[in-house]
Amino acid sequence: MSLVLPSELVVDRFLPTVRAMLATRLAERGLTQREIATELGVTQAAVSKYVGGDSGGDDRFRDDPETVATVDRIADGLVAGEMDGYDALAELLSLVRTLEDRGPICELHEEEMPELRGLGCDLCVRGLDPDVRAERDVLANVRTAARTLASTPGMADFVPNVGTNVGMCLPDPRDETDVAAVPGRIYAMGGRIEIPANPEFGASKHVATAVLASNSVGSDRRAAINIATDDDLLAAARTLAIDPLEFDADYEDRGAHLRRRFADRGAVPAVAYHRGAFGIEPATYVFGATAVDAAELVGDLLEEASSP
Numbered sequence: 001m002s003l004v005l006p007s008e009l010v011v012d013r014f015l016p017t018v019r020a021m022l023a024t025r026l027a028e029r030g031l032t033q034r035e036i037a038t039e040l041g042v043t044q045a046a047v048s049k050y051v052g053g054d055s056g057g058d059d060r061f062r063d064d065p066e067t068v069a070t071v072d073r074i075a076d077g078l079v080a081g082e083m084d085g086y087d088a089l090a091e092l093l094s095l096v097r098t099l100e101d102r103g104p105i106c107e108l109h110e111e112e113m114p115e116l117r118g119l120g121c122d123l124c125v126r127g128l129d130p131d132v133r134a135e136r137d138v139l140a141n142v143r144t145a146a147r148t149l150a151s152t153p154g155m156a157d158f159v160p161n162v163g164t165n166v167g168m169c170l171p172d173p174r175d176e177t178d179v180a181a182v183p184g185r186i187y188a189m190g191g192r193i194e195i196p197a198n199p200e201f202g203a204s205k206h207v208a209t210a211v212l213a214s215n216s217v218g219s220d221r222r223a224a225i226n227i228a229t230d231d232d233l234l235a236a237a238r239t240l241a242i243d244p245l246e247f248d249a250d251y252e253d254r255g256a257h258l259r260r261r262f263a264d265r266g267a268v269p270a271v272a273y274h275r276g277a278f279g280i281e282p283a284t285y286v287f288g289a290t291a292v293d294a295a296e297l298v299g300d301l302l303e304e305a306s307s308p
Contacts, residue, residue, distance in 0.1 A: 017062060023050035029075060134170055135201070145166045148292060152295070169208075209255045217262045223287065239304055245273070258272070
């Protein structure tokens with residue numbers, strides 16, 4: 001694992017780029033290289049490189065509208081005498097905080113530390129608080145569950161035409177924005193499972209509906225996966241001592257219908273299914289305490305269904 005602090009990227013990539021941008025702007029406004037060196041606290045030789053375009057830097061900052069606007073504002077303020085070093089520093093610190101909030105610094109950080117990708121990392125903005133930890137854990141769990149499905153033998157045969165998704169909610173979810181899932185759903189192509197993107201919160205409506213219905217009746221099953229309804233899989237569930245719950249697909253408010261069916265059962269089952277309706281493909285929901293638990297149960301069902 002590579003351990004890189006965002007502050008390292010600020011020093012190594014952001015600061016040289018902004019200094020070069022400022023040097024160029026100040027030169028365009030008539031300051032000499034010696035005056036620019038004094039304003040920026042660098043040598044005249046460094047200013048010469050900045051103005052000559054030999055300083056390197058990162059185009060992501062040069063092309064970023066917030067960075068361009070801030071550099072122009074500082075250059076104008078310094079030339080007009082309306083801004084001093086303290087004011088310029090305040091502007092740059094504010095800019096860094098903005099760029100760390102899913103901006104270019106965050107993008108660079110994920111490139112340097114690939115382990116951060118798909119985790120919705122907000123450490124720079126919010127710090128390591130319990131809410132951030134919970135979000136990170138849910139995203140990581142859904143990502144692992146999706147990979148588990150992709151490596152499950154025979155899974156491609158049970159992906160519905162509309163695709164499969166994996167959803168898991170935060171504790172005490174309010175709505176679908178508290179449910180993490182895979183954007184664009186998971187599809188089977190050429191007998192393989194394709195996962196189009198890392199999980200995000202609010203990326204699913206249908207699986208989120210099932211997850212939220214489960215949580216609304218006090219169940220500890222915080223995750224669900226949708227797969228194709230298949231009689232062999234339902235028989236496999238019964239062999240594994242699971243009593244699948246059938247519900248009606250043709251409901252405008254499926255969430256309310258699921259809540260009623262769960263309440264009638266007195267619990268949220270590990271497997272719930274419907275046989276479809278006009279324009280609605282048959283679907284089965286496999287529930288688990290976590291997304292990984294649900295994915296592992298899908299694997300158990302497929303293995304049992306395929307056994308002689």
